[in-house]
Amino acid sequence: QKEVEQNSGPLSVPEGAIASLNCTYSDRGSQSFFWYRQYSGKSPELIMSIYSNGDKEDGRFTAQLNKASQYVSLLIRDSQPSDSATYLCAVNEGGGADGLTFGKGTHLIIQP
């Protein structure tokens, strides 16, 4: 059974601080990793994708991947109230057309 684990939260972070979201996965063959943001009542929206070990930065967001530890993280710098949402970690095994395996999401609250 492929599993993706996230702390459900809520994670409360002051405005302007760094929010750190974490995710672990069970399938060592996984090859692509995604962070989606989901506002209440809306569909998942891609924030970051990462395919190789290390860091990937896009604006205020940094994704970090460590395949040896089977660990993915998302850092949000200068957190804004609009960042308050549920963040979903998703993992895709290599090859084929299997869908993504999702974690249950971390509920992030940015306190003004």
Next chain:
Amino acid sequence: NAGVTQTPKFQVLKTGQSMTLQCAQDMNHNSMYWYRQDPGMGLRLIYYSASEGTTDKGEVPNGYNVSRLNKREFSLRLESAAPSQTSVYFCASRLQPPETQYFGPGTRLLVL
């Protein structure tokens, strides 16, 4: 360019009724997916289609059927709805694995 569209947005069914959820994408993607999202369970894959003419079961296929009508359209059918199928259903598409999946706005289904 509408991306991924889904109809209807909201539906109420009685136990035993049937219905078809429609999904279409205009991004010329090869792969299409149906997920359901339940509180506390995250998103789970129901069925997917790697290309026109092919479909495969995901994690939770029981009680559902799918049709890949053409490259653009992928429908999900509930033949005899049950209260356990009350959920939010998301359609997604991508060019090919392991690239990013893009999600439609979702269909909220209530089975009484």
